[in-house]
Each structure stands twice: as C-alpha cells, then as structure tokens.
Amino acid sequence: MFQHLTALGIQEPKQIERYSLRQEAHKDVLKIYFRKQKGELFAKSVKFKYPRQVKNVLVDGGSNKYKEVTEINRNLTLIIDELNTITKPQKLAKVDTKEKILSDLRHLEKVVSSKIAEIEADLEKLK
DSSP states (O other), X not given: OOHXXXXXXXXXXXXXXXXXXXXXXXXXXXXXXXXXXXTOSSXXXXXXXXXXXXXXXXXXXXXXXXXXXXXXXXXXXXXXXXXXXXXXXXXXXXXXXXXXXXXXXXXXHHHHHHHHHHHHHHHXXXX
C-alpha cells in the first residue's frame, strides 16, 4: 500500500508517528519519526536527503532572460503524500513567521557549531 515508503526500506509504515521536512542548501531533508517502542528511551528516526530539481524558467521573453529556480523532487512529493495518509497532519491555522524564522535560525546555529567542531577535530588530527 505504501510502495514509496517501503522502497525507502521502511518495513512498518504504520509505526510512523510524524515527519519533518526542511530545506538545506540545494537539498530537501526529510526526517521520519517512529512511535516509541516499549523500553526505548528515545523514539527512532531516519533521515533522507533529496536534491532539489533545478529548472531554468523564462523571465522575460523579449530579452530571452532565464532564471534558475529549484523545486521539490517528484519522488519526495509522492513519499510526502503517503506520509500524510499515515500521519493525517492537522492544518495549521497560521504559522507564526517570527517563530519559524527563530526556529530555523536555532537549527542553523546547531548545524554550523557541529560542523565547526568537526573541522577543528580534523585539524587536531593533523598536528
């Protein structure tokens, strides 16, 4: 029934609790969270990265100017449709833009800090 999710290696799609989708550079990052099993401290999750599709769109026909735009990968849209069937997400009335920007900023800080620590560790190995 959930052919795209099983193609990702997810054996029990009904155990999916929720998912998140965010964009990093030229990739969409899908993170799927499973229901916490008895005896587990944390619920399991898996992460998938999909490159965004790049298209050239005609901006001005008279001057023949094109603009490069990116859009979500077609396979990812099919997977999201299946995830929506399982999780039945509630429609958000209105997303607080300020809160979303702050959340994105905090996430970016964590990613950058982690990458800096990784690079510093690599530098230490060179000494």
